[in-house]
Every structure is written in structure tokens, then in C-alpha cells.
Amino acid sequence: MSPFWIDLIIMLIKVIVVMGALLGGVVVMVVVERRGAGFIQGRLGPNRVGPWGWLQPIADGIKLFLKEEFIPAQAYKPLYLAAPAFFMFIAFVTFAVIPFGDKVELFGRTIQLQIADVNIGILYIFAFASLGVYGIVIAGWSSNNKFSLMGGLRSAAQMISYEVALGLSIIGVLMVGQSLRLNDIIGMQTQYWSYLPRWNIFIQPLGFLIFLIAAIAEVNRIPFDLCEAEQELVVGYQVEYGSMKFAMYYLGEYTNLITFSALIVVLFFGGWHIPWIEGLNIHPLLLALLQVVAFVVKVFAFLWFFVWVRWTFPRFRYDQLMRFGWLVLLPLAIFNIFVTGVVMVLIP
């Protein structure tokens, strides 16, 4: 076989594995979310299907699958049908540049544990994340329903507002890391200050905080889920969606959540890096496996954090949300860039 075909096969395997992992992650998240909600609210949560309720997602899936497919009579059909697929597609594609492990030597080839190593990785993620909003806005508009439209418009305004803070909050990381390539950013974090690993969380605590908050707003979760807001807008842009189309939104939202958790880990928590393991002299393959596991563990820590936040905080009011984004987060992000610049000039 020519190297081209081998590369292609390796690429295909990576894509399939990552897709599978993402879907698996979503399945796990469904249980974690519902059981977690029960835990936090002092009730049981779904515990009938399978041991401790672990088969609940399958039951959910079958239920959604068997529901009736309907299209509202006044809907703008092509867009109405395309919106959920687009939303899910964007959510999956965004993950492509996230490195989930170091390079691995396998059968004499170096394999990067990442689907695509783009030298503008971080910009790639922002480019696709910013497209996600269309899946929501178009759904809201094409459903031809007041609640949907309100939800869609709210989410457009919210996502534009918070994307600014989101983008600015990582400028500090980029200034420190001197690269837009996610692998380089992780590579930078594998170094040490005497014993403390040089993770960006220690260098950019403010940037991390802003990124975390803005990320919650980007994935439209409580306390920033204004576009869904069950009590006011029913569920906003999703009102007219049922069955598999609803499932696609469900899937897309959780995939986004996973992507942003992974991004937080990559940007601020050293990605797949396990501190102090370099001295232990472990077999490279085992090490690579451990690193992947470490990455997954870190990501799930943040996923749990998001669940925790969701079931703990009340929702913002719309004007509070906008004011918070523009008057608090944005100035803070700019301040962070300024301070980072000053420090970098003073301490070369």
C-alpha cells in the first residue's frame, strides 16, 4: 500500500474513534446530567432502566426515534429541515483540531493523536463555533413561530456578545504560548517552574475565569440559557422540533459542551499532560494511553462542573446578561490582555 492510502486509513480510523468517543461521551453525559440533577436536588433521578439507570439514554433514544416526524404547516421547509443537521454537523466538525494525546510511535510511524493538526487551530475552532449560531437562528426563523423567533434572536445577540469576550480572553494564552497551534500551546504547558507544572491556569487565572463564563454562555446553558428559557419561551428555537430533529439538537448541544470542556483543558490545564510523570520511565505506548485517559478525566471534571452549575444557579434576566457580557467580561478581558502585555515586557 502506498503511504497515501495508509495515511488515509489512519485518518479514517481517527475520525471514527473520535466520533464514537463523542457519541459515547454524550450518552454518558445524559445519565450524568439527569442523575446529577437528582443528586443535587436531593431526589433519585432516573434509576429504573438498567443498573443505576445507566441504560436510560438508550431508552430515551428509542423513544425519540419512535416519535412522529412532523413539520409545521407554515414552516420554511428547506431551512427548517437543514437547521438541526447543520447544528449537529458544526458541533462535530469543531472537535477535529483538538489534540487528545501526544504523538505515538506505532509500527514505525508517528501518529498524531488529533484528527487535523492545523497551524491556526484556535482560529479554526472559533471559526466553526461562530457558525453554530446559524443552526439556532435559522431554526428560530424557519419554524415561523413567535417563541422560536424570539429564542433565535436572543441567542444570536447572546452569542455575538459573548464571542467577543471569549475571543479576547484567550489572547493572553496566545501571547504566552506564541502560537495558534493547539499542540504548541500544550507543549508550552509541559514545562515546569521547579515543581509546579507550567499550566496556563497559573499564568492566566483571569483569562481562564472569563473563558469559563463565556463558554457557558456560548453553549447556551443555565445561567445563560436565555434562548431556551422554558418558562418564558417554552424551549425557544426548539419549540417546533420533535423526534429525531430534536435529538440532533440534543446531540449537538452536548457535543458542544464536550468540545468546550476539551478546549478549556487544552488551553488552561495542560491538555493531555500528566505532571511529574516524565521521571517515571514508563513505556511510551502506556504513557500515551495514560495521557489520553488523563485528558478524558480532565474533560469529564469540567463536564461535571457544567452540570453542577446548571442545577445550582438561577437564570439571568436578558438585560442583565447583555450588560454582564459587555460591561464586565469585555473590559476584564481587555484588562487581562493589557496586564499580560505589561508583564511580558517587564519580565522577558
Add this chain to the structure above:
Amino acid sequence: MVPLSYYLLLSAVLFSIGAVGVLIRRNVLIMFMSIELMLNAVNLSFVAFSRFLDSLEGQVFVFLVMAVAAAEVAVGLAIIICIFRNKATVNVDEINLMKG
């Protein structure tokens, strides 16, 4: 490598589609979008030239054009909203745009 003239032809075609859009449409929003299309067609020329001349000036230009376009769109949409508040239309027939 795809020759430069292909890119330039594509750019010229896109530019003229945009220009035609500005000339024949009545809806201000679509006219505005057509203008954006024209600017993008020019950007394509810039990037293509930049590639074939081995210089980065073209890309710098595109970068600045994007910023300018963003400012123009913000102002333009604000004006359109302003008009809509005073008179609920976006059709240039009723706005009487081109009486010269």
C-alpha cells in the same frame, strides 16, 4: 498549480454578479449584501495576487478591508433600522433612493 487567471476570472465574475445585484434589486438589505459580495470578490483578487507575487501586501489589504466592511455594515444596518422605525419599509422604491 491553478493559474492566476482562473482566480482573477472567478473574482471578476463574482464582482459583476454583485454589481448586477446592486443595480437591479429593490430590497436595501439585498443590495447591501450584493455590495458585500463585491468586496469579497475584490478580496479574492488581492489574495490571489498576493500568492502569485510572493508578497503579503494583498493579505494585509484583505485584513483591513474586512475591518472596514464590518464598520460599514454596522453603520449601514443601524441606518436601515432607523429608517424602518420612521417608515416601515426596506424597499427602495418607497424610499425613493435614486432620484437624481
Add this chain to the structure above:
Amino acid sequence: MPIPLPTVNLIDISPEIILGVFGVLVLLIDLFLRRERKGHLAVLSLIGVVGAFYASLRLWGSSHYAFSQSIVVDNLSLFFNGIFLLGTALVILMSVSYIRREGINLGEYYSLLLFSTLGMLIISSGNDLIILFLGLELVSIPLYILSGFARTNLKSNEAALKYLLLGVFATAFLLYGIALVYGSTGSIKLPMIAKLLSDTAVSSNPLLFIGMGMLIIGFGFKVALVPFHMWTPDVYEGAPTSVTAFMSVGVKAAGFAALLRVLLTALDKLQFSWVSILVVLAILTMTVGNVIALVQTNIKRLLAYSSIAHAGYLLLGLVAGSRLGVSSILFYLVVYALMNLGAFAVVILVGRKGDQNLHLNDYAGLGYRYPLMGAAMSIFLFSLAGIPPTAGFVAKFYIFSAAVKEGFVKLAIIGVLNSALSLFYYLRIMVIMYMREPEKKEVLPILFSPGLVIALLIAVLGVLYLGILPSRVLDLATSAIRTFLSG
């Protein structure tokens, strides 16, 4: 990768910095001022304008490139700075009472005015196509906003929309032109383009000529040359009068500053081809502007067409392309700024809230009721028409003689005939002012605010001074181009 930062000398752009700082300062102080006291911001802006003028004076006599040859600091750019700043100062003086009357006295007004002027200063010193493009945009974007500043007035909104749509449309052409020039020469620095054009492979590339044509179309829209003028009357009529005044003078001068740099510095070797285009445009612009102005009844529309015609006269100097031609353009722009702004000041005085009282009949009998104002208006109109003791005559004389000297005799004759034609509509206003009885008897008295009176005085004295003793400014204009055409 470490990036070696270039050495920058901020003195070279000190006028620009001063204006920019004052623009932001106005915005900040605006927050602490109550609505009735926004007039203070006018004073602050004036200080900024004067400061920038002083900074330009300090730079007078220098001639060098700066910012990696992005800009050129020479007397030509400083002379243009003077024209722009003079115009802006007059407009600010005229605005104070006007925007209070129209209920649009917001701090942003002055700030945007300053930013627009900043764009003009940037154009005047631009030595590369990026700077010229950004300067033009920085001039235009605040003006799109300012033309729509009377938000509750539908006419003003429509003016803003028209100006914006056609402005951006023109920008697209301008950009395409720039792209083609860049692509065929490989550079965007004006002197470098000129140097590269000596290579015949470059200068015979058809894309270059199409690029040049697109550039001329783009600039043609911005300075309102016929047939790219169709937006002018509506925009001039709909925009707040003070903004119209600013546009008619500032944008035109800025557009010509950019055209001078592009055509005479970069594309000098292609003179044979652009001269013929400009000759046609000049004839069309003068004639169409003047002929349509004859039938106008709204004073703002009339002045709009008159300004189109003046752009045509200015083109003559560009067609000549000689030293005399360029210096006469400079002189003409100074004179034009004074007389046109003066005329608009009178229009503001006569006008009423909501931009009423703009019909020519509203001027009936004004010459007797307000003799001084009538006299001032007459002086401006004489000057616009180009009648001897005023500055307009001297300006036209120099520009036409520059054309004749370079062999464009027929063109100059057409120009003179057009001036004669323009006499009709300028004189008609005077006839109405002095010979006709007002239709309605109960006319509200005109309120003379200090700012407007000062602006009128400056304009009248300027027009008379330049009409009688033009040599000082002419000498300055000649020295302004000393390094321009030789280098």
C-alpha cells in the same frame, strides 16, 4: 518569532494624533455634560483643530517619508491639512447653534466631525494605496452617520442610506482598481509604482489600465463627477445643513488630494491615457452640473449642483497636470472652502427648525431686511460665479490659464462658457433677495449666534482678501508643490 518593531517618529503624524485624541476626549467629556451645555464641546473641538493646525505649521518645510514609506510629510500634505482644518473649524463654528435648533446637539456630532477630518489629514499624507483607501473610508464612515444624524427626520435617514449604499459601492470599485494596480505592478507604494511603470512589460499590462479606470470611477463617485453624481443632490438636500457644508468642501478636497497623489505620483507615466478620460469627465461634470442647477428651486439642491460644477473646474487643473495646474487646484480649494461654507452659513441662518425655509422664494426681500447678511451672501455668490473683485475669479483665472498653457484651449473655453452659464442661477438668488417682495409677511426674525457670525466674517474677509491680494496664498501654494512633482 520575534518581530523587530520599526522605529516610529510620532512627530510626523502629530496633527493626526492631536485630532484623534481630541475626538476621543470630546466623547469622554460628553458623558459629564448636560444637554444644554454641549456647546462647550464645540470649543474643545476647535482647540483640537487649532492644535492640529499648529502642529502642521511646525512641520512646514519638511519633506520625508515615514512609517516605512507609508506616509509622506511634505508641504503639499501640510497645505491640504490647512485646507481641511480651515473647513472643519468653520463648520464647527456654524454647527453650534444649528444642531441645537435641530435638536441633534449630541457630543458624538463633534467627535465624528473630528474623526472625519482625521481621515482627511491621513489622505493628504498618504504615500501608499492602503493609507489612501483607509483615509477615504475614515472620511466617509463618520459622514454616513452624520448625514443620518437627524434620526427622526426621514429625509435625513434616506440621505444617509443613499450616501452609504453608493459610497460603499464606490469603495468596491476603488478597491478593485487598487487590486488590479497592485497585481500588475507588484507594489502599493506610490513612488514604487511609478518606478515599476518604467518597465514596459508592466506598463503595457491591460489590467493596469482597467485598474486605473476603476480607480477613477471610485474617486468619481466620492467627489461626485458626472456621471457618478446621482447621489449628490438628494444626499446634500437630506443631510443636516452643517453636514452638507462639511461634505461639499471636505470630501471634495480630500478626494482631490487622493487623486493628485495617485494620478500624478504613481500613474504619472500613464498620463496619456487618463488625461483623455478626465477631459471627458470634466466637460460632462461642468456642463451637467450647471445646466441642472439652473432649474433648481431648493437652495441646498442648487448648491449641490453648483458643487458638482466646481468639481469639474477643479478637474481642469488635474488635466493640466503641471506645477501651475496643481498649485491652482490648491488655491481653488482654499477659495472654494471659504465661499461655499460662507454660502452654507447663510443657508443655515435663513433656515428654520426641521430644515424648513430652504426654498429660493424664502430668500425674497432678505437683502433689505438684513443688509449685512445680504451683502455677505452676494459676495459669496459673486465669488462662486467667478466675478472679478472676489477670490472666485482669481481661482478660476489661474486654473483656466493652467489648462491653456498645457494646450487645453478648447477645454478652457468650455470652462469659461460654463462659468457664464452659472452666472444665471447665482444671480437669480440675488435677484430674489433684492428685487422680490416676500410672500408671507410674518417672518420669524433670524437669530445671529456668535459662532455663525464669526464664521461668516472669516469667510467674507477671506474671499475679499484672496480676491484682492491673492499673491501670499498663491506663493504658499507654489511652495507647497516644490517637492511634489520633482521627486
Add this chain to the structure above:
Amino acid sequence: MELTLFVIFGAVAVASAFMVIVSRNPVVSALFLILTFFCLAGLYVLLNAQFIAALQIIVYAGAIMVLFVFVVMLLRTGKEARRGYRLIFQKSIGIIFVVLFLLLLGSITLMVSVTGMRGPYTAEAVRHIGNTQAFASVLFTDYLYPFEIISVLLLAGIIGAVVLAKRKR
């Protein structure tokens, strides 16, 4: 390979650009415009301008067009009142445009070689330094002044949008 991609992107770009100007619904126009921008981003990648490609999507598709879609939906303008197109300019200008366009097409087709002066940033050199780094090193040295100007321009745009779109004051 490259040619195939070019043809695909180019064809989709032209087709969707055409749809932008003929579709009656502004929302559909906006979405087709986004598709066009997307294809252009693809072409930029083919032209070795990855940074510009990312910006194209972030700025145009992610910000400018969201604003468009937002306003279209906010105004709920629906379809154009009447069908049928018309020329809004004088015919003379139309003729100038057509002639210019034909000249342009002709001269591009007849173009034999790139005449301009070559710069130092060959594809090889850019790959070596990295596209973003090379771009930044040009932007922040030779084009520092334009970069500063653009900030004033954006400020003016922000002021304008706020002043015009704000409700009563």
C-alpha cells in the same frame, strides 16, 4: 487535486452568489451569501492564506452575516412587494460597467504572465515561518500605521451604530 477543489469551490461560489441576487427572501439571500464566503475561505486555503481564510469565516460568516440575519429577522420584512427588476442607474453608467467588465474579462484571459515585482514571501518561505507569523511580521512593521488607523475607523463605526440605532434620548 488543487484544480478539482478550485472548480468545486468556484462553481459553488458563483452559483450561490447568483442565488443571492435572485432569491426573493432576504434570509435565503443571506444564507447563500454565507455559502459564498465559505467557498472563498476554501479558495484562500488553496492560495496558502490560512489566516485570512479563518478570518473570512470568523469575521464575515460569524459576525457580519449574523448581524445581517439578525436585522432581517428583526425587521421581518418578508418578501419584496413587487416582482420584476429594474435598473436604478442611468443607462449610461450601465453601459460603462458592461464595457469595463468585458474589457476586464478579455484582458484576464489574454494575460500571459504575472508582470508585477516579486516579493520575498514565496510559498516556501511562508511555510517555513508560518503563515500567521509572516503575516503578523508584515502587518506590525510595514503596515503599523494602517493598523492604528483601522482602530479609529472601528471606533467611529461603533459610535455611529450606537447613535443611530439607539431609541429616544
